[in-house]
Amino acid sequence: ERSRRRSIARKIPLLPSLPGLPFIGNLHELGSLRHHSLSRLSKKHGPLMLLHLGSIPTLVVSSSGFAQEFMKTQDVIFASRPSLKVSRALSYNNIDVAFSPYGDCWRQMRKICMTHLLSGKMVQSIASVRKEEVVGLLQRVSDRSGSVVCLTEMLNELVNNVLCRVVLGSPLGDERRKLISNLVQRNSTINTVLFIEDFFPRFGWLDRIFGSENKIQSHFGAWDVLLDEFIEDHLTNKSNIDRAADRIDFIQVLLQLQKDPNMEFALTKDHIKATLLDMFAAGIDTSFLVLDWSMSELIRNPRVMKKVQDEVRSIANGDDLVNEEHLQNMSYLKAVVKEILRLHPPIPLLLPRESTQDCEIAGYRIPKKTRVIVNAWSIGRDEQYWKAPEEFNPERFMGSSLDFKGREFYFIPFGAGRRICPGMTFATAVVELTLANLLHRFDWSLPKGVSVEDMAMEESAGLVAPRKQKLELVPILVNKAN
Ligand code: HEM
Secondary structure, eight states: OHHHHHHHHHSBBBBBBBOOTTTTTTTTGGOHHHHHHHHHHHHHHEEEEEETTTTEEEEESSSSSHIIIIIIIIITTOOEEEEEEEEEEETTTTOOOSHHHHHOOHHHHHIIIIIIIIHHHHHHHTTTHHHHHHHHHHHHHTTTSSSOEEHHHHHHHHHHHHHHHHHHHHHOOOOHHHHHHHHHHHHHHHGGGOOOOOOOHOHHHHHHHHHHHHHHHHHHHHHHHHHHHHHHHHHHHHOSSOOOOTOOOOOHHHHHHHHHHTSSEEEEOOHHHHHHHHHHHHHHHHHHHHHHHHHHHHOOOOHHHHHHHHHHHHHTTTTTOOOHHHHTTTTHHHHHHHHHHHHHHHSOOOOEEEESSEEETTTTTEOOEEEEEHHHHTTTOOOOTTTSSTSSOGGGTTTOOOOSSSSTTTTTTOOOOOGOOOHHHHHHHHEEEHHHHHHHHHHEETTTOGGGGGGGOOOOOOOOOSSOOOOEEEEEOOSOOO
């Protein structure tokens, strides 16, 4: 192995980096919507670019072919994550799933996610939670039938409620729910720096953006107190709201695994808290954004709206609620969700990867500890694979087996390879059920005086790509529940 590496080092040239400015390298070229500016840069410099973001060499991948090279052919070398101050602060020193380096800790935590928390079986077993929360949402929207509702907030609340109930086994009071929602939003703001962090120590940007490092610590402290309380409530069983006896929840599963002698290493309370924080942080913003963008695109595209409503209403065929069995046959609805994930991938640059050894790609030597960013947003709009890529056209997925499970590298909203999102099934179950029911029960229009042309579709900057403007629509109740 060592001699292989030596021979790579001897013979193969390094990938030339893009010219940059002293100290900051290419940071000035990033802009606030990084997936857009990196996409523009790649049109000029090609699908594999070596940038220097501050002093960190960062490879930016913008083609399906190279994505496959990094996330399949050489996935094992690029399956680690950089260790960043921000991620360390929010993941109990990288002992969670999302930020832990490739190794034993990640393997065990990932296994816990895949086989216990986010497995197909678990997703099925919480069908009643999804249903109850969707019914709650439909009721809240019904109460406002004919008037303007802030759908963005309602959708956020729905996904937040589902996550809280699945994690804790019981609904949360208003105060704690709001706290979680605020903490999750603040996580996203803080994570904005994931790709450029090393720059901060020198120029104090961290302080300028967030006030001070102490603020990150106190933000993390607020999470820590809350998660401690949740676990304590469980242990002393004094959760203030009834927990259905037949319903398992994440905290319970994790506390049980603590006693499991087959674990490769003992789960500490910090491992449990880090995992719970991951679930809240990774699960809420992402799934709710798919719903928010779906409703936005559907309002802008009445043809698609009518077609998907026709499908949903004919399959639900007079039933009050669309259920998960109905969803199986809603191929157009599923195509709508895929098209949203293509045009608006919630995490447009995925999560950063880092190489754990030297390797060779495209005739160049890629040294160990190179950071890699994959621009899934740009790849989803590559004309080589997508006809009229800017158009919202769910038909492109009809009659095709193309899905988002990381097999086709021109469509990777959930990433691919060893680090692919373990929450895919969990997320799509919530998204499809909610969307189908909103379309089944209501007709939707823009507020009076607002035209489709007035609708702002900009994104705001961050690790995730939410709408810049909240989505306000008018629901009209059409299918009354009996
Ligand atoms: C539509 C919704 C979602 C999208 C688009 C999404 C997308 C992603 C992406 C792009 C990654 C990084 C993959 C990579 O590095 O290749 C990721 C990782 C992850 N996601 Fe999701 N996600 C979603 C929902 C969820 C949900 C609901 C959960 C859990 C409740 C979740 C938990 C995670 C975790 C734990 C990781 C880290 C995996 C690892 O590093 O091994 N995600 N997700």
